[in-house]
Amino acid sequence: MESNFEDQVKELYEKANKIADVSFKTNYKNSKADKDVLEDFEKEFFSLADKVNLGLMEDKDNFYGYFLFQMSRKIRFDISSPTAVNFKGAKYVIYFNPIIFLNLNINQMETTIKHEILHILSMHLIRAKEFKRNYSTLAVNMAMDIVVNTYLDNLPPYSTTLDWVNLKYDLKLLPYKPFEYYVEKLQIAIDLAAEEGKDGPEDHGGKDEKTETEYNPENTHDIWEDSSEIDEKTLKEFTEKFINSSQKGTIPHYLDSMISSLKNSNGELPWNLYLKRLMGTVPSNKKKTITRRNRRQPDRMDLRGQLRNHKAKIAVAIDISGSISDEEFNQAIKEIISIVKNYNHEITVIECDNEIRRVYKIKSVKDIRDRMKIRGATRFNPVFEYANNNNINLLVYFTDGKGEDKLQAVPRGYKTLWVISGRGDKLSLREPYGVVKKLNNIEARDDIPSINECIRSGYSMMNQEPEQI
Known part of the structure; x- marks a missing residue:
């Protein structure tokens, strides 16, 4: 079974690269031949995805398998992570980039699916919009990934983890802290690194401007912006329906805690957490720096860039x-x-x-x-x-x-x-x-x-x- 699975992965990976080479990506060719190739590939790919999901449903953490079973599934070659999610038409949708996903072993495939579901349970799709007004996309993405990856094993080697962030930015961030704690500390570290002229995350490229072949933490959640317009209360109600249909037995303590927190919420934050949210939205003072180019006009070397001062x-x-x-x-x-x-x-x-x-x-x-x-x-x-x-x-x-x-x-x-x-x-x-x-x-x-x-x-x-x- 394992050997057959690996052979299927290898064969699909080769087909995925060929499809990307002939520009099949998000907007596929209109010819019947192109559509037939794509449909055949999707059937084979989702047959493999079904095997991964079967493993999840047979596992002690079968909650994830039943949750995935309710989601719509689509292929996207233009996402910079193996999987991604958003909310479309009253349903959560999980997207797969075959070129990145098929480079994982079966345990890592299961983990990247769990990763996306934990983002959903944490209501990150809504919270990201609020914090991106005052924090960089990179800081928000990494903070949210730290929160969910803390609970997961068998992560892909490039995953954003607490240990990786602490090493990269010379920090001593603590585990199991709230998202707000990580995003503020990371933003300061990112700005300091820019001020000192240190390189940020690598700009991973693909075969062309719309095909992603490697993981990129700065773009990994871009697809959240493509979700249907929906208020937090309604999204929470849909999420609870998915949760209720996924609880078929005992679940790990951390999952139970997340679910209880979401279900017991009436949408009202206590004053101290609301204060944290406000602190993420108050205008940050800016200080000029010669080590960062102006974002609006990067070719103007005479214009000084700006760093966040975070002194409200x-x-x-x-x-x-x-x-x-x-x-x-x-x-x-x-x-x-x-x-x-x-x-x-x-x-x-x-x-x-x-x-x-x-x-x-x-x-x-x-x-x-x-x-x-x-x-x-x-x-x-x-x-x-x-x-x-x-x-x-x-x-x-x-x-x-x-x-x-x-x-x-x-x-x-x-x-x-x-x-x-x-x-x-x-x-x-x-x-x-x-x-x-x-x-x-x-x-x-x-x-x-x-x-x-x-x-x-x-x-x-x-x-x-x-x-x-």
């Missing part, structure tokens, strides 16, 4: 009005500590009741100050006036929500995230001009911890509503 200006407003208890104030301080620890940006704290009482910058948790003794009423407007006049990229406002019903100073050029304290109910504003999230409820205590105790205790990301991603 975050304003963190704290409601210190009389309706805010000491527990709620300290709860907000704990959240600010988490921001300081997780983001290397310029952070300004604004303490406000009916007017701004104090403004100061913080670089570490040691810079956070004790609460002032003033207990006025609550007005949101002064903070927005300050933000409008100080080139803020992002405003995070901690409050119990009890203020005006209308803002006089409408936010200009920055995003707003409202975080309602544990005892708060809802935001009084009719139009919040931003997203509103709520912390977990807190109980009244007699022994209110000091600011120093909050700092010593640190923050575990657990004092919030259940994670919903």
Whole structure:
């Protein structure tokens, strides 16, 4: 069986190269002879793919086999990876580049199929669109591949793995971290490599401009852009249907965790994860460099290129009005500590009741100050006036929500995230001009911890509503 499989792979590989040589690729010739050659090749290729899928369905991880069984299958010679996926016409489609796919052994073939399905379960097809606005395609692709490849064995030798990335960019990235962690670290490393004039990933070529013969991490997920226009909620519903039809027995713990996370999500992110998402979308400051050519005009040697500086200006407003208890104030301080620890940006704290009482910058948790003794009423407007006049990229406002019903100073050029304290109910504003999230409820205590105790205790990301991603 194994010998027959290898012979079939070898024969198909030779046919695939001949087809590519005569320009059969995505838009095939119109002649009947050309179509017949293509149809015969597709039948033979998918017969081999069926054998691979049979192995998946007989394996302990048979979830992947049943998931693949529901997908449409197509051949594309113009993708720069052995397999790729997108969503077309109410169905997930898996694409095969025979020239790259047929260079793998059967275990690697199974792994590259699992790789694509894990991208689907992680909702990467949707998330990639959001992050490519502010991160390079290479950083996004590699970060997403690290996330899914961590769970896989028998990877093709060129796969983007954590060890490979750490070695290539001289990093010490940790395993099992969220996508946001990897994409930010990788983008900084990629920009630094460009600044130092180091070569990026090789530009793998093919037989012509539309045939890919080797893996290229920068282009491997280009086909995601070709998916049908669909909102996240609807795509999630379709994905759940595929999942429900694929669960025929026990599944590995990591798969169960992914599926549970997807099914339990109502589309709402808790405040800390939403903040991470916002941090990926705020405009990054740019710095000029002579070591990178201008992207718009690469032949103009007199124009300087740009590197991402990733130094956004975050304003963190704290409601210190009389309706805010000491527990709620300290709860907000704990959240600010988490921001300081997780983001290397310029952070300004604004303490406000009916007017701004104090403004100061913080670089570490040691810079956070004790609460002032003033207990006025609550007005949101002064903070927005300050933000409008100080080139803020992002405003995070901690409050119990009890203020005006209308803002006089409408936010200009920055995003707003409202975080309602544990005892708060809802935001009084009719139009919040931003997203509103709520912390977990807190109980009244007699022994209110000091600011120093909050700092010593640190923050575990657990004092919030259940994670919903």
